[in-house]
Amino acid sequence: MADTVLYEVSDGLATITLNRPEAMNALNIATKVALRDAVRSAADDGSVRAILLTAAGDRAFCVGQDLKEHIGLLAADRETGSGQTMSTVREHYNPIIRALAGAPKPVVAAVNGVAAGAGFGFALAADYRIVSGTASFNTSFAGVALTADSGVSWTLPRVVGPGRAADLLLFPRSIGAQEALELGIANRVVPADELRTEAEKVAVALAEGPTVAYAAIKEAVAYGLTHSLEETLEKEDELQTRAGSSDDHAIAVEAFVNKERPKYLGR
Helix, strand or coil: CCCCEEEEEECCEEEEEECCHHHCCCECHHHHHHHHHHHHHHHHCCCCCEEEEEECCCCEEECCECHHHHHHHHHHHHHHCCCCHHHHHHHHHHHHHHHHHHCCCCEEEEECCEEECHHHHHHHHCCEEEEECCCEEECCHHHHCCCCCCCHHHHHHHHHCHHHHHHHHHCCCCEEHHHHHHHCCCCEEECHHHHHHHHHHHHHHHHCCCHHHHHHHHHHHHHHCCCCHHHHHHHHHHHHHHHHCCHHHHHHHHHHHCCCCCCCCCC
């Protein structure tokens, strides 16, 4: 894995760190490949019970596409007529978003600075976003004559509503941490020097929690957004049966009766 993305697993928590602070964690090809592989690894690893996505430095979480690399690729496309540059959506961004949103475990994003374009998309694909007071968000796409990618056309309207999403996509602007909290983009805002500590606390707590139930919650919410009430009730029945047959449910019930704190196994 490239050193532009750091990957570490400890006590059920996978920490994925974008590591190009000198470039505001912009996404060149090597970084996109490494991030895709890291997220897939964390999502597929049965020993991983929660994922923390964060970034090095204090200026940016991720400013999206590395435009310095991108402009060279566009020039090469014009010369060859290959049109390969925008295949990055299919080859990199889509798999990253699918892995984050579809991971059968909670994903926490610790947003330490600017999250723009695809960086905004990565944060929105997480289940819980802890944001530095100095962080900001920007869709950015229309500013470089592009449409939304990285799942933003799906996630953003579901977080802020279709009207606000259209405004933010058509007229890109910087959304500060407090406004992000008010819009529901941020779940929690903390001082910059407390971000990593607070994000790790949340992620560790989730890693120690009932993993099967968390996976079912993620699946139920995603399903309910695009299905009827009747279909969603059927899905709830299916998922509750799965959660109810887990070891963690039996552990939780016994601990509750005995007035003890449950120690979940994640299965």
